[in-house]
Amino acid sequence: MRRYREIRNLKNDFRQKSNQVLNSFTDKSLKMSDWGDEDDGRGFGNGCSQYKENGDDEYVDNGEADYTELQNTDDGNKDFGSRRGRGGGRGRGGRDDRNGGSYGGGRRNFEDNEDNENGNRVGGGFRGGRGGRGFGGRGGRGRNGFGGDRNGFNGDRDYNDTGFNNNNKGENEGEQKQREFYIPPEPTDNEDEIFNSGISSGINFSKYDNIPVRVSGENAPPPLLTFENAGLRDIIMNNVRKSGYTVPTPIQKTAIPVIMDGRDLMACAQTGSGKTAAFLLPIINGILGESFDLSIGKPQAVIVSPTRELAIQIFSEARKFALGSYLKISIVYGGTSSKYQGENIAKGCHILICTPGRLLDFVEKGFITFEETRYVVLDEADRMMDMGFKDNVNTLMNHPTMRPMDERQNLMFSATFPEEIQRLAGAYLSNYIFITIGVVGGACSDVTQEIFEVKKFQKRSKLMELLSESSDGTIVFVETKRGADFLASLLSETEFPTTSIHGDRLQRQREMALADFKSGKMKVLIATSVAARGLDIKNVKHVINYDLPNSVDEYVHRIGRTGRVGNNGRATSFFDPDQDSAIASDLVKILEGASQEVPEFLRSCSGVGGGGFSNTQSKFGGRDVRKNVQQSDDNFITSAGPGPLEEEENWD
Numbered sequence: 001m002r003r004y005r006e007i008r009n010l011k012n013d014f015r016q017k018s019n020q021v022l023n024s025f026t027d028k029s030l031k032m033s034d035w036g037d038e039d040d041g042r043g044f045g046n047g048c049s050q051y052k053e054n055g056d057d058e059y060v061d062n063g064e065a066d067y068t069e070l071q072n073t074d075d076g077n078k079d080f081g082s083r084r085g086r087g088g089g090r091g092r093g094g095r096d097d098r099n100g101g102s103y104g105g106g107r108r109n110f111e112d113n114e115d116n117e118n119g120n121r122v123g124g125g126f127r128g129g130r131g132g133r134g135f136g137g138r139g140g141r142g143r144n145g146f147g148g149d150r151n152g153f154n155g156d157r158d159y160n161d162t163g164f165n166n167n168n169k170g171e172n173e174g175e176q177k178q179r180e181f182y183i184p185p186e187p188t189d190n191e192d193e194i195f196n197s198g199i200s201s202g203i204n205f206s207k208y209d210n211i212p213v214r215v216s217g218e219n220a221p222p223p224l225l226t227f228e229n230a231g232l233r234d235i236i237m238n239n240v241r242k243s244g245y246t247v248p249t250p251i252q253k254t255a256i257p258v259i260m261d262g263r264d265l266m267a268c269a270q271t272g273s274g275k276t277a278a279f280l281l282p283i284i285n286g287i288l289g290e291s292f293d294l295s296i297g298k299p300q301a302v303i304v305s306p307t308r309e310l311a312i313q314i315f316s317e318a319r320k321f322a323l324g325s326y327l328k329i330s331i332v333y334g335g336t337s338s339k340y341q342g343e344n345i346a347k348g349c350h351i352l353i354c355t356p357g358r359l360l361d362f363v364e365k366g367f368i369t370f371e372e373t374r375y376v377v378l379d380e381a382d383r384m385m386d387m388g389f390k391d392n393v394n395t396l397m398n399h400p401t402m403r404p405m406d407e408r409q410n411l412m413f414s415a416t417f418p419e420e421i422q423r424l425a426g427a428y429l430s431n432y433i434f435i436t437i438g439v440v441g442g443a444c445s446d447v448t449q450e451i452f453e454v455k456k457f458q459k460r461s462k463l464m465e466l467l468s469e470s471s472d473g474t475i476v477f478v479e480t481k482r483g484a485d486f487l488a489s490l491l492s493e494t495e496f497p498t499t500s501i502h503g504d505r506l507q508r509q510r511e512m513a514l515a516d517f518k519s520g521k522m523k524v525l526i527a528t529s530v531a532a533r534g535l536d537i538k539n540v541k542h543v544i545n546y547d548l549p550n551s552v553d554e555y556v557h558r559i560g561r562t563g564r565v566g567n568n569g570r571a572t573s574f575f576d577p578d579q580d581s582a583i584a585s586d587l588v589k590i591l592e593g594a595s596q597e598v599p600e601f602l603r604s605c606s607g608v609g610g611g612g613f614s615n616t617q618s619k620f621g622g623r624d625v626r627k628n629v630q631q632s633d634d635n636f637i638t639s640a641g642p643g644p645l646e647e648e649e650n651w652d
């Protein structure tokens with residue numbers, strides 16, 4: 001009887017918790033089936049058992065999580081990578097994991113358990129057996145349920161962004177995965193919305209002109225001074241004006257002429273400094289200028305982004321700058337109905353924006369080929385060259401239908417470009433121009449950075465303290481998807497309206513979360529690294545690194561969600577010496593490079609004394625890595641602003 005009561009209580013507790021969590025993420029209350037059927041049980045609690053300790057977690061959430069998880073599946077022992085993980089299937093304390101349906105999993109309710117927050121739990125999941133799902137851990141082998149097993153999304157190439165490497169099987173041999181048929185909303189045709197999507201430039205915008213600019217490579221064309229002398233077609237100039245752009249940013253001043261000159265380019269400029277327009281404007285201009293015919297399935301420009309939301313953003317930007325022209329712009333990305341996107345591209349497009357997995361999926365099926373492709377852009381290029389995407393990039397760049405190197409332009413952009421990645425990336429570029437604005441990999445100096453020493457058990461209260469001061473427009477980065485769910489559910493029980501974005505959420509939920517955060521309906525966004533790069537969201541006032549990332553580049557991208565286009569921003573990070581000491585010395589350099597105060601505890605933890613940040617630090621890729629390219633200061637200008645540019649002949 002006692003046991004019966006215990007089970008009943010657990011059941012009630014579970015129901016209550018699930019509903020709370022579900023409701024916290026959307027306005028309408030969701031039913032369990034909302035999660036189960038389409039999602040194959042992805043949802044809350046299906047996180048990894050190791051919260052922070054698993055170094056590979058970074059890859060799980062970085063970029064297109066779906067792909068990278070697949071990478072990890074090779075290593076069955078990795079918590080995320082393993083399809084079964086250590087979830088409810090064999091929860092600690094389970095009675096009989098084969099019978100399913102019982103509360104076989106260990107008692108895992110995710111509140112008030114520091115282990116849960118920090119991911120040290122093993123097992124978990126109320127439904128332990130085959131057919132059941134864990135709430136918290138990975139479930140057993142069942143299909144539709146809540147939390148638990150997350151096998152579905154990765155398994156089916158038709159909706160997996162990175163279906164390229166997938167098999168079409170479920171976890172169980174012969175089991176077909178369920179598909180996600182999400183059809184994203186049609187992009188807006190409302191001009192006001194189109195032109196108001198960007199962030200207005202802030203009070204520090206004019207200081208961009210003081211940022212040192214370095215251009216290397218043979219015969220680099222001189223930078224432009226104004227949009228008006230860029231040689232852009234009227235229709236584009238009109239859209240530039242309507243976007244509120246009056247002066248080009250340094251990366252736009254330097255990169256636009258390079259691209260218009262037909263050159264390959266590797267460009268590195270700080271977060272929020274207008275890299276997207278730097279490649280979109282000359283590409284749109286170039287395609288309009290050539291009047292290429294539209295051939296179905298043969299895009300003239302292919303722009304690849306590591307994450308879906310960034311692809312959507314680039315798509316909106318491209319539509320904005322091409323508005324009023326005949327150009328057709330399409331997007332394909334994972335987590336959505338392939339059929340729908342296939343129908344879209346079957347209408348033909350000049351510019352295709354995509355995530356790599358879904359692109360290659362269409363390529364493999366022969367729906368897209370590259371005979372007409374004049375421009376290939378890798379946005380967040382260092383991430384694209386990283387593990388998880390490297391093979392996709394290789395497949396794309398060496399595709400048999402791809403035009404020869406001298407008949408296409410390859411363009412790479414990022415705010416970070418470590419030297420070893422530059423070397424890898426260089427293989428896909430031909431006689432390229434290398435542009436750096438400021439310190440490669442440096443943080444945006446408009447972001448005030450603060451690092452607090454916070455042990456893992458103190459993080460929650462420190463977060464509450466910060467949010468109590470001000471919560472509007474706060475992105476809180478955590479390391480794992482499970483950590484994101486945990487924190488989002490926790491905050492949703494407070495006065496801070498919170499939503500979350502991570503790779504285990506359905507695509508429609510990811511997009512809704514972002515929309516709710518952008519509109520201000522949700523004040524706080526809990527995110528994994530899937531939201532670290534590229535996203536340009538108005539009114540992000542504060543970025544909190546609840547968990548610091550493992551790499552300093554990731555840190556730079558995360559904090560770059562605030563303080564964009566000359567606006568001031570704020571970033572606060574919790575540094576736990578037990579977990580984060582490996583990043584300490586790089587953090588010190590980043591802080592110094594952005595003229596921020598370095599806390600004493602961080603300095604002593606890093607073993608780095610004073611001494612400043614040099615832009616020749618190889619770790620940050622301060623220079624063009626090519627040996628045969630002139631590296632002297634002949635190519636160095638102190639600014640892309642109007643004054644110093646008068647010296648442009650010197651480096652032409």
Ligand SMILES: Nc1ncnc2c1ncn2[C@@H]1O[C@H](COP(=O)(O)OP(=O)(O)OP(=O)(O)O)[C@@H](O)[C@H]1O
Binds near residue numbers: 198249269536
């Ligand atoms: N010349 C300009 N004048 C005013 N605003 C601009 C200009 N160029 C770009 N912007 C705006 O600046 C914001 C940031 O631009 P963008 O997203 O391209 O930055 P980014 O360098 O790609 O950043 P990240 O490294 O984070 O990807 C956008 O809102 C964009 O509309």
